[in-house]
Amino acid sequence: QAPAGYPADYQKIIDAAKKEGKLVVYGATDSKATHPLIKDFSALYPGITVEYNDMNSTEVYNRFISEAAAGGNTADVVWSSAMDLQMRLASDGHAMKYKSVEVPKLPAWSMWDDKAYGTTFEPAAIVYNKRLLDAKEVPHTHAEFAALIQQPKFKDKVTTYDIEKSGVGFMFMTQDAREYPKFLELENAFGVAKVRVQSSTGTMMERISSGENLIGYNVLGSYALVRAKTDPSIGVVLPKDYTLILSRVVFINKAAKNVNAAKLWLDYMLSQRGQTVIANESKLYAIRADVTGETTSADLIKQIGKDNVKPVPVHPIVLQFLGPEKRMAFLKQWKETAGKK
Amino acid sequence: MKRDIMTNELTVDDLHLEYGSGATANPILKGVSMHLRKGEVVALLGPSGSGKTTLLRAVAGLESPKLGTIDIGERRVFDGSKAFEMPAEQRNLGLVFQSYALWPHKTVFDNVAYGLKLRKMGASDIKERVMEVLKQLGLGHLAERYPHQMSGGQQQRVAIARALVYNPPVILLDEPLSNLDAKLREEARAFLRELIVRLGLSALMVTHDQGEAMAISDRILLLNNGKIEQQGNPQSMYETPETLFTAEFMGSNNRLPAKVVQRDGSHVRIDVNGAALHATARGKGGAEPAVLIRVEEVRVSSTRADNAIELPLLTCMYLGDRWECLFKSEDGGINLRAYSKYKLDAGSYWLQLPADKLWVF
Amino acid sequence: MKRDIMTNELTVDDLHLEYGSGATANPILKGVSMHLRKGEVVALLGPSGSGKTTLLRAVAGLESPKLGTIDIGERRVFDGSKAFEMPAEQRNLGLVFQSYALWPHKTVFDNVAYGLKLRKMGASDIKERVMEVLKQLGLGHLAERYPHQMSGGQQQRVAIARALVYNPPVILLDEPLSNLDAKLREEARAFLRELIVRLGLSALMVTHDQGEAMAISDRILLLNNGKIEQQGNPQSMYETPETLFTAEFMGSNNRLPAKVVQRDGSHVRIDVNGAALHATARGKGGAEPAVLIRVEEVRVSSTRADNAIELPLLTCMYLGDRWECLFKSEDGGINLRAYSKYKLDAGSYWLQLPADKLWVF
Amino acid sequence: MQTLALPGSGRRGLNWPRGVVVTLTAIAIFLPLYLIFYQSFLSAPFFMPEKVLGLDAYRFIFDDPDFAMAFKNGLTLATGLTLIAVPMGGALAFLMIRTDLPGRGWIAPMLLVPIFVSPMVMGFGYVVSMGPVGFYSTWAKDLLGFVPWNIYSFTSIVIIAGLTHVPHVYLYASSALKSLGSDVEEAARVAGASPLQVMLNVSLPMIMPALAYAGVLVFFLGFEVFGLVLVLGDPEGHLVLPTYLYKLTNKLGTPSYHLMAAVAVCLVMVTLPLVMIQRWLLKSANKYVSIKGKGARSKAMPLGRWKWLAFGVLFAWLLFTIIMPLTGIVLRSFVQYWGEGVNLADVLTLQHFRDILAEPSLIRGIVNTVLIGVIGGGLAVACYSAIALAMHRKPDGITRALDYSVLVPRAVPGLLAGLAFLWVFLFVPSWLDGMFKASDSGVGTWLSEHLIPALRSIRSTIFAVWLAYSVVWLAYGMRLISTALLQVGPELEEAARAVGAKRGQVTRDVTLPLIKYGLLGAWLMVFLIFEREYSTGVYLLSPGTEVIGAMLVSLWAGGSTDLVAALSFINITLVAIGLGIALRFGVKLHN
């Protein structure tokens, strides 16, 4: 049954998809968060089994391009938080052109060429240990953060992603460099605090919670919020001056076997129903403005103001400022200032 | 060097040892007492599994007995009642293994020197002493070789050198010759005996070969099933065995199916397949009398003789220096072996069994 | 069963074998030729390392020779010139290892039955045949045991049963007795000889013990350093050795330091430490003459005797059935051993060396 | 009486089973390696059209200071690890096998813990227990006023890596010791050597070949240490080669296979001479060390006054290597959160276990892992046995070549090895397909229609995962089996041939039944290894075939450290129970 408001010929896609009966998704979102989505999708379109392959974002990329080149079975839909890798695949011609039915409801920056779509609206947050940090001390802007961590108490106790290892970390940091005029001071502050870098969100959260580190920078807000729910030690701040936003990018494989099922999945993820699940059950922040609740873009924008929200665009432009030379130069500078030992 | 017969270098008293414990305990030594005097060579003889190696290892400290005492010289090294047990490395004994157990990664010199190094002797003293011992054993020129580069006989000497070098009061040898060639063995046993006597050592040597035991030792301990069956010098063990077991073990024997007709002190009259013979009683006498005679005591005669039985010749085996002839009665009931200097012709012979060598147990 | 002396069951011709290859090649067999007739027992005798085991293994197909031929009956199983080599499993021989090599995970019955199973015999036939062989060897009641539950002598018989069960034309035995106790060994060799003869087998048996070889075989092949030194029946090997090596290997000998004074055909006059003696020349005669006499041929006399030398008695060793007495000249140059029925008193004796037994090589 | 004839006769046949085994093994080893090698000389992924042949990759990594540092660290780590693990493993084996050390019975299974617990989990355990705010550290701080250790320093990482690899050495050393007659040791004792001197002067020198082999193996594993460095090395930025590979993925924006391959080739190049040195060592060592299988009696050597010292050292090792990290994990799995200023009693919870039970894929993961461990381990042992048998008593060139080869896969970090296997499964069918199509014959078409789809579908089955695991751990497993094989007396096999058994029959009826217990032991070891392996399988896993190792990584990345702890706890408990049962039923850890 086509969802309400969809064009009449949508039923054809549904029928074809039912015939395909199967959908293969490669994703970098952990299966705990994906589970509700798949369950709901199956309820909506019974008869289509979703095969979800949970990998990290590099694995998604490696596996997909290898399989695509070999011409064997591969994913119908690729969904990953590594926006740059996703855009590379999409712009290298691996994405199928498909204009989603939901396009009118989505922000313009979150779509590219009817090929790649952003699906979430995840802020980069500052996370701190509530037990060990005074409420007064908690920073609310980048400047406050930079000032705070230069205090001796924070030496060896500040953490962030190792931008040499983590794609997300690197992307946030380069965005910071573009958005934040006093980025150099921030870098220096990291250097003073002898920032401890980690390659995954989990390690960062664990260490902040235990008190080994006091404060973490640019932690993926979606994960932090989930953790904060069960762990009273964790406090999450979205910087008021500006907050970076990451969006998980999805596209349909050009050589997809189950094209129709893939289209259904894409539309579903972007639909109000799908976005509601993403927000309320997966806690990944819905990107659609018409979805309300705690973890939604609407709520976020309400908190910090429309102008202070700085999403990373779903556009090959991310590749431009993430090109090899710029990358290396940026990494070098980072290591020399923030990473000095 | 003078040999002082009065001091005991090794005393074992009422030693009990078992493997396993509790319900599965398997007693191996069942009260062994023995001693070894200074300058004496004692052979521990017995059939396979009788506990010879076990006794030796208990003395060396490699097995833990259950009861009894062991003294080396004046030192008590084991006392079952006090649960005292001196570790092997402090007993200061020399031990030669059947397998030699040379350390394959050390040269001959290092093998021999090791015991001295452990005793913190200076390097030059060690060198001197080791070379002296090696020379005594005719190995002076082989010091730099590795064990695998030497023949069995040479390896055996290295094992002995290694056990001798720190002048232990007692040296223990576990079948030191059994890994050698038949021919080499004969030479080696003469050499070994000569060496032990020359150096004035006290030695306890395990063997299961009675010929070897007799050739090499001053005294023989015959072990049977965890107990000392009989002990004495080789001649007394061979010529005046007290038990059937000793008699059978100590030589090549003929066992005769005989009925005792009459006993009169040590004089016994027996009946072998109809022939009446005189014989001598030995030991305490058991329920079922056993009659035997050493193979070399049987005299072959082509004519009727005294105290003899007549049997047809079955076959003669050539032994080189003599022939071993097998006689068998028609019904197969009697088998008799005898030596002969020459090959005998087929036919019937009178086998004379001297009354004093025909033993009834 | 009749023994046909004319057929060769096994023929080995000019066999060469080396271990390793190229520069590190180590020749072990250097042209061995031999044969084994139907019903014959041949002993392969030789010192350790002479290549006996290697020859046996080459015949069995477990080593690859370089050159020569091997025939079993009419079948050529190895031909060096054609690089033909029949695999061991197709040669259909019986092989008994020194270590017995019984399969520890199979019962006695299964050990013996395995060869028949491989020959696709029916289960009931197998059972019958195996039990028959086991009975012949006196093992009928032990069929269900595992090898480790048996004594050494019993294990050896199982190994023989396993090799016999499929009636191989030739049975090869590698030192089958050397793992047995001294006492057991004597019994076993009589048993083995009797068994082989009774079953009419052709057997090739390796041993390094000349006594064993003489007692058990019809013919002896003496291997020395990869070549056949001499072959013949035991008596000829013992009494008329052609080379010094054979003479020394086949018995217990006294070697005398002597100078040859005069040669006259086979009659030789020699000088031993001043004493002039008559002797017999043997073999081809080498550059340096060697003089020797068997220990048992030396006659001890307390009075002056013919063709004798006088030497002081050093010591007597008790051997049980006789004494071995060692005589040594004052300067230590001459060592002579002789047997005596009784222990000799200290003093000087005349040792008579019969001219026909005093050999000069 | 008639001689019973044997069925069949003729010349020595071609040994085709051996040929097949050797060929398949060579393919399984060298195909992935070849791909890596080839890839390292290209400028782009080998399957891309724009690739160019060249040395750019090598130029890049040699210019990269990070590579130099990672390489230096890797070398230090591997060396340090070997220097710690080999002597300790040897000493441990001596204590456990030869002496009357108290508590040997219960220590033996404990020793296996570091083999089956993923190093990442171990590392995490150390963070929880001994990290800057770990609970042991907090105690120490309360007592001393400061924390006397820094778990994140490179020295600590080397020490931990060394200590956790002690069991690997222990296994080899102990089985070598078991096959060594104790008479040589007794000879030393009688000569006056204390147990310590016996160990240093006799036992360890005599098992040199086994120690050399184990040494080279753990040296390789040292280059491969990833999980531990990932967890403990990040905070201070210590880089080793596998983490450098990880970094390379990100350095140029997109994963740069040529760079990763070049690193792997460098690793293989470093380790090759090592394998040669080891061979040479073994050769000269074997020359004079003849290990006699003389199962003569050996009474446990009384340690006397050394007893409690030895026990103390061993206990310290157990405490530091097993008890500390495990208590960390256990603790973490029962608390909501932890750390400085947290009263643990207030935060106890069973929630994490409830979460796991509620997640069907986690349960499935546990089942899969056990299956791949038990069944896959069994199959792997079967294959290893086939290879070991192909090399058994055939001292020729093929055997030597194979002997060298088996170690090489372990020189490639698991991450890349997994990718290489993915490539093999993806591209080999494509290439074959191309060939068949080009051949344009009926057979070619038929093959391309029937064989190729079958080959392609292999990849998404658990077989692919199994194959990758088996190849990577080939050296380890094979050695376990060839040690067992060496203990079969050659006469036992020759006796079977003499009575008429063909090669196959000898193997089936004599050799294999005789190494039954060796095989069971090997199975247990391979089970434990497969149990914790993950990096190699990452690219080959698909939904339904998850294994715990991979799930732990994914949970970790998602931040669910609590679930990581709980899942590890369940895993360790299950394996420990299984291990207990196996040992109870007579499976021996070494033969």
Ligand SMILES: Nc1ncnc2c1ncn2[C@@H]1O[C@H](COP(=O)(O)OP(=O)(O)OP(=O)(O)O)[C@@H](O)[C@H]1O
């Ligand atoms: N470790 C052990 N556990 C149980 N029983 C043992 C052990 N070692 C030896 N035995 C048994 O103890 C008995 C005596 O063994 P021992 O080695 O002392 O005999 P032996 O007289 O030296 O024999 P051999 O002449 O064969 O060397 C044998 O029955 C043997 O089976």
Ligand SMILES: Nc1ncnc2c1ncn2[C@@H]1O[C@H](COP(=O)(O)OP(=O)(O)OP(=O)(O)O)[C@@H](O)[C@H]1O
């Ligand atoms: N596999 C081998 N490689 C190299 N040399 C060997 C090998 N096997 C045996 N040899 C050598 O071959 C020679 C002959 O050995 P063989 O075993 O045939 O001697 P043998 O006459 O049976 O001696 P023994 O009486 O000691 O059994 C010896 O010098 C031995 O060292």
Ligand SMILES: [Fe+3]
């Ligand atoms: Fe790994």
Ligand SMILES: [Mg+2]
């Ligand atoms: Mg013994």
Ligand SMILES: [Mg+2]
């Ligand atoms: Mg031999």
